[in-house]
Amino acid sequence: MIWTAFFGVLPLLIWIHLLLFRGMFWLARERDDDPGPPIELPRWPSVTAVVPARNEADVIAQSTGSLLAQDYPGVFRIVLVDDESDDGTAKIARALDSGTKLSVLSGERRPAGWTGKLWAMSQGIAYATADGAPDYLWFTDADIAHTPENLRKLVARAQSGGLVLTSLMAKLHCATWAERFFIPAFVFFFGMLCPFRWVNDPKSRTAAAAGGCMLVERKALESVGGIGQIRTAIIDDCALGRLLKARGPIWLGLTNRAVSIRRYASLGEIRRMVARSAYAQLGYSPLLLLGTLLGLAVMFLAPPLWALLGSGVGRVAGLATWSLMVVSLWPMLRYYGRLPIWGAALPVIGLLYALFTLDSALQHWSGRGGMWKGRAQAARRA
Numbered sequence: 001m002i003w004t005a006f007f008g009v010l011p012l013l014i015w016i017h018l019l020l021f022r023g024m025f026w027l028a029r030e031r032d033d034d035p036g037p038p039i040e041l042p043r044w045p046s047v048t049a050v051v052p053a054r055n056e057a058d059v060i061a062q063s064t065g066s067l068l069a070q071d072y073p074g075v076f077r078i079v080l081v082d083d084e085s086d087d088g089t090a091k092i093a094r095a096l097d098s099g100t101k102l103s104v105l106s107g108e109r110r111p112a113g114w115t116g117k118l119w120a121m122s123q124g125i126a127y128a129t130a131d132g133a134p135d136y137l138w139f140t141d142a143d144i145a146h147t148p149e150n151l152r153k154l155v156a157r158a159q160s161g162g163l164v165l166t167s168l169m170a171k172l173h174c175a176t177w178a179e180r181f182f183i184p185a186f187v188f189f190f191g192m193l194c195p196f197r198w199v200n201d202p203k204s205r206t207a208a209a210a211g212g213c214m215l216v217e218r219k220a221l222e223s224v225g226g227i228g229q230i231r232t233a234i235i236d237d238c239a240l241g242r243l244l245k246a247r248g249p250i251w252l253g254l255t256n257r258a259v260s261i262r263r264y265a266s267l268g269e270i271r272r273m274v275a276r277s278a279y280a281q282l283g284y285s286p287l288l289l290l291g292t293l294l295g296l297a298v299m300f301l302a303p304p305l306w307a308l309l310g311s312g313v314g315r316v317a318g319l320a321t322w323s324l325m326v327v328s329l330w331p332m333l334r335y336y337g338r339l340p341i342w343g344a345a346l347p348v349i350g351l352l353y354a355l356f357t358l359d360s361a362l363q364h365w366s367g368r369g370g371m372w373k374g375r376a377q378a379a380r381r382a
Contacts, residue, residue, distance in 0.1 A: 008314025023195025044074025045135030052120030211237030300350030
C-alpha cells in the first residue's frame with residue numbers, strides 16, 4: 001500500500017518541482033514583442049546577415065525578401081550561402097536584389113567533420129569578414145521571415161545589454177492539425193530543458209539559443225575560436241550559446257517579430273524534425289536514453305493511468321498531476337492562439353515525443369543520424 005501510494009505521488013512531486021523550481025519556464029515570460037517607439041542609438045553598428053540555404057525554393061523569396069525589407073539605419077548586408085541546392089534556390093534569391101545588399105554564394109562541398117549548416121555558415125562568415133568585417137553577424141535560417149523592425153530591435157537590445165549573443169525563438173508555423181497538436185508542446189519542452197530565465201542569467205551555467213534568429217557580436221565569436229569550434233554539432237544553436245556564454249552575457253526569448261514559414265503537415269514530418277536531434281541532445285548515450293524514456297513514462301504515462309484506472313491516494317495524485325500538466329501548458333497555448341483544452345493532450349504528446357527520441361537513437365545506430373534534406377550528419381559512435 002505504501003509503495004503504491006509512493007509511485008502514485010512521485011509524478012506529482014516531479015511536476016511540482018518542474019513548475020516551481022525550474023526557472024518558471026512554463027510561464028513563457030521572456031519575450032521580445034513590445035512594440036514601443038522607434039529606438040535610436042548614437043551609432044548603429046554594421047551587421048551582415050548570414051543565411052545558409054539548402055533546397056529552399058518554396059520559402060526563399062519570402063524569407064530573403066523580409067531581410068531586404070529591414071528598416072535598419074546602419075550598414076546592413078546579406079550573404080546567402082546556397083548549400084548545393086538542386087531546386088533553383090540560388091536563382092530565386094539572386095532575382096530578388098539587383099543591387100549590392102544581397103550576395104548569393106555557391107557553397108563548396110562539405111568537408112569531413114562538418115555539419116552542412118555550419119559549413120555553409122562558415123563560408124558566409126568568411127565572405128562577410130573578408131572586406132570590412134561587420135560589428136555583428138546575424139545568423140538566420142532560410143525559412144524564417146522577419147518583420148521590418150526586427151534587426152533594429154535586436155541590435156538595440158544587444159547594445160543596451162552588452163550581449164554577445166541575442167537570440168529569438170521564432171514563432172513556429174501552427175496551422176495544420178499536426179502543428180496544433182505538437183508545436184506548442186515542442187517549444188514548452190525546449191523551455192523545460194533550457195529555461196529561458198536561466199539562459200539569460202549571467203550567473204547560471206545554462207546556455208542555449210534558437211538557430212532561426214541569432215545576432216552575434218563578431219569579435220566575441222572570433223575570441224572563442226570561431227564557428228569551427230562547434231563544426232560537428234547537430235544542435236548547433238545551443239552549442240553556439242554555450243560557446244559564447246563563456247565570453248559574455250547572452251539572451252533568448254520568444255517573439256512575434258520572426259516567424260517560421262516552414263509547414264509541418266503530418267505526424268511524420270514532426271517526427272523527423274524531432275528525431276533529427278533528440279539523441280544528440282542526450283550526448284548519444286544509451287544510458288541517458290534509457291533514463292530519459294523511463295523518466296518520460298513516469299511523467300506522462302503514469303498520471304493518466306492512475307487517474308483513469310487507479311484508486312485512493314494514487315488516483316487523487318494522478319488527477320492532480322494531470323491537472324498540473326494542463327495548467328502548465330496554458331501560457332504556451334495562449335501564445336500560439338490555441339484553446340486551453342489542448343493541454344489535456346500533454347500526456348499523449350509527451351509519450352509520442354518519447355517514441356520520437358527512441359526513433360532518433362535507432363536512426364543514429366543505423367547510420368542515419370541527424371538526417372536533414374538527404375544528409376546523415378551525425379557521426380556514428382560506439
